[in-house]
Amino acid sequence: MRYSTQDRVPVSVVIANYNYARFLRRCIDSALEQDYDNAEVIVVDDASTDETASVVASYGPRIKACLREENGGHAAAFNTGFASSKGEIVLFLDADDYLYPHAVTEIVDAWEDRTAQMQFRLHIVDEEMRVKDVFPPPELAFESGDVTPKLLQKGRYQTTVTSGLAFDRSALEAIMPVPEKDFRQGADGYLATVAPLHGDVTSIDDCLGAYRMHGANHSVFAEKLGQRARWRIEHDFHRLEALSDQATEIGLDLPPDVGLRDPVHLEERLASLCMDKDLHPVANDSRLGLATAGAVASLDMNASRRRRALLAAWFLSVGVLPARMARAVLSWKLVASSRPDVLLRLSKAIRHAMG
Template structure:
């Protein structure tokens, strides 16, 4: 274990666009860290709501970067990073918040070769009531050298924006985030390429809250096909960035990398089933994707029962009549669509797997 100074400078960057109603809780959580050497940077991406008043009320307690033109997630990340000075950097979504011990716990877990720290988050609603944990506790974090996972399937078990922290040296190697490709989902880029530059350190406790609400980019459940297409295309952009970064250090990704990742295959199958006319991969077939998904599921870092159930789910979507397949897809991907009996079964299974 590498011991870094207790007073190491830390930057908490809060990208914001029209989340003024949540922003104060996010800023307060950054200012209330038990670690006493953290700068708080709010990047406002040309908001049109009450954000300006919220930011102004903090005066010199925070550093503010005001973008004149909305550029999206990546542009806000790049702007904030350029204005930061910390040796450790966190990107905190404006609708999320950290617990007071978050930075201190990150520093305690730090090792000399850490390229990324990841931790779990409580999922909360708009009223900050805890509903669940992300990632679910039954999904084990991948830690240490995750490069083999990335090169073989393009993914490993990690967290989202507000559950990640990076050393400045790693970010210097991989930023700026490509702004056109990652207008949304800039954290996906960072979590994909950062581990090529060191080890992933995992903290298995919740150090913050991931707020779910109707405006989340990732929460448009009523538009399942649109969500699936966006995630498939985002994956393709991630994998292209991974391939480019890997090539720079003499590594090569597997040629069929997308067909080894059950998360990618799940969204790809959903896109194909729900609206084949707009599906981004012309030669995909349900059966082929389902078979690949079943095989990939059995390689996951989780219990045998969970792997077998996911494999069975893939196969059922692949062989059932399309109308039934769509229902099975919806039941898994959108919890609110599940019949009551399935919700009870799902909760029972999660308790058993946990």
């Protein structure tokens, strides 16, 4: 159904925490300080060994605390929190991130009759909460409505991370629990991949919260591109397996080569192959083959013509340059701090032009 803030539909904010005591209070406060008066706050602690217990205890009955005795990872925390929730709309919030006071109100007001998942942008902030950027960047348009055709075509659509998502309870009931072995990290990838099979995706272009980047983030592997790429490839394979299973249940088929149409997946395959060929998990991959597939997939992206052309050219350059130069070009794209100053200035100019 379509909601409005006058309906005061119950909302659950599930905070997943593991050893983030230094960030947790800001996160909990942001959920408690919402200008919406029918939101419960659930804090799942995944057997932390830091000062989390005292932080959680200090809030008393203002929050619902779920203290896991054994560390189970992202998916286990999501499953525990969802099982304790009552909201018709459920947000999963990573403990190092936080929401702005109007976030829940805007989500409820924007909810549509067929919404299964809502997504919104986040400010990227540093450890001191200084705003550095926007995620996803504004020039990348969210994909909304029925994204099932896009999922069946390439296994991905333009979405965001945990703290920028909200879900309809009925959609979650159809797909929960999150497989805990496959999604010990990146449980949001599972939810955002399969929830849209059960309704529409609704997007808000405003920033409704903050996505904190710091050295302990699972997503930060600045000096370990090969390791990061291998993890993301494995994560993609688990996502696509879950997508195939869910699609089959509702009478749809997922093509076996769906990942070869996804430039994001192909970028990781190429990075893994270039950085650590001996550890690359996909037999028979070649640089030229992946680069060619990536160039073709890039031209079919939901992006400006200039962005598509630049990405296609990047793929081809990595595919044909000598190995050492190819690794440098990979690093320049995937790790901003590795770029020469001239490329940093060019990147900013291109991004401005694309905006």
